[in-house]
Every structure is written in structure tokens, then in C-alpha cells.
Amino acid sequence: MAEVAPPDPPLAAEGVRLRPFDERDVADLVEACNDPDIAQWLVAVPQPYTESDAREYVAHCAAGFADGSSLQLAVTDADRGTFLGSAGLMRPLPAQRVIEVGYWTAPWGRGQGAATTATRLLSSWAIDDLGYARVELMAAPLNAASNRVAQKAGFAREGVLRGRERTRDGVQRDLVVYGLLAGEHESRPR
Numbered sequence: 001m002a003e004v005a006p007p008d009p010p011l012a013a014e015g016v017r018l019r020p021f022d023e024r025d026v027a028d029l030v031e032a033c034n035d036p037d038i039a040q041w042l043v044a045v046p047q048p049y050t051e052s053d054a055r056e057y058v059a060h061c062a063a064g065f066a067d068g069s070s071l072q073l074a075v076t077d078a079d080r081g082t083f084l085g086s087a088g089l090m091r092p093l094p095a096q097r098v099i100e101v102g103y104w105t106a107p108w109g110r111g112q113g114a115a116t117t118a119t120r121l122l123s124s125w126a127i128d129d130l131g132y133a134r135v136e137l138m139a140a141p142l143n144a145a146s147n148r149v150a151q152k153a154g155f156a157r158e159g160v161l162r163g164r165e166r167t168r169d170g171v172q173r174d175l176v177v178y179g180l181l182a183g184e185h186e187s188r189p190r
């Protein structure tokens, strides 16, 4: 896939700014990713999560932009610059014009609307700037906070993919699939 440049100026709204990951995020990544909720709902995040995992993630995010395979950004507090979490676009299907959005926030960044704002910003960028026609989002049925984020970000609940994800315990877990189509999204002000 082709290189994608991180959005410039950075995507920002409602007190949240998205920027590329770098070295300064390593300590926050380690602290955030050792959270039990992240372990429960994000099966691909290593547990326990080490400094070396965080450094690999920072490198993986840079590589994702370089080959267009995954566009992950740090979610930060726009005023203070504090690290709040991670949100990104992944699994692009350019021929179908379909891409997926995903997110997590650090325990200290939750309950302030950060995941919802980041999801809105990334979805609008995917549709308006990158030319995607559909953004998908998946969440486990029991992950109430994530299902709420999907609804608040304007996604339509479309159905349940049965046994779609293997948990750390080796159980095939269902995932609820949500979709947002071009025209259903809110374009950001320019």
C-alpha cells in the first residue's frame, strides 16, 4: 500500500488532539497498557506490557504510515499535551474503500469523551481526506463503554459476528459490527 502522511495540521476537536507517536510516549504506553480493561478487550496487546513492547508499538505506528497499512495516532489533551490513549485506522481495503477504526484510552483519560472525539475525527479524515466510503468498528457485546463510543460517534449497529475473536482464554468471542458510511459522518470544519 502507499505511504500516508499523518494529518497536518493535526486532527483536533473538543479538547483532544491526535498526533504521531514518538519516544516520549513510551512510559505512558507501559502504564496504560498494563490496565486490566485493555487486557480484557484488546487481545493483541501483549500482557504484561513492557517498555520493549511500547518501543515496538511506536516503531509499528511509524511503519504503518510509511506503508499505509495502519494509521495509529496518540490521543492527547489539546491544552496540556497529556497522553490520553491511542486511536487509529487499520485493515484498509482500498479497492472496496473500506477501513476499520479502533481505539483505547488510558485509565486516566477515560470518561472525558476522548475516545468518541478521536473516533469522529479519524472517521471524517478517512472519508473526507482518504476517500473511504465506509468505516467499520467492532466491539465485544459486553464492552459497554466501547459500544457506547460507537453509538456516540454516529456509527450504526449492523449485527453480530459470531465467534469472531479469540480471547486470551481461547474462547471464540462474538463481536458487534458497526458501520459509518460517507454522508452519514460529520465533516470537520476547515
Ligand SMILES: CC(C)(COP(=O)(O)OP(=O)(O)OC[C@H]1O[C@@H](n2cnc3c(N)ncnc32)[C@H](O)[C@@H]1OP(=O)(O)O)[C@@H](O)C(=O)NCCC(=O)NCCS
Pocket: 037, 038, 041, 042, 103, 104, 105, 106, 109, 110, 111, 112, 113, 114, 115, 116, 117, 138, 139, 140, 143, 144, 145, 146, 148, 149
Ligand atoms: C472503551 C474506551 C476506549 C472508552 O474510552 P473513553 O475515552 O472513556 O470514551 P468516552 O468518554 O468517549 O465515552 C465512554 C462512554 O461509555 C460510557 N461507559 C463507560 N463505562 C461504561 C459501562 N460500564 N457501562 C455503560 N457505559 C459505560 C461512558 O459513560 C460514556 O458514555 P456517556 O458519554 O454517554 O456517559 C475505554 O474504556 C477503554 O480504553 N477500554 C479498554 C480498551 C477497549 O475496550 N478498547 C475498545 C475495544 S473495541
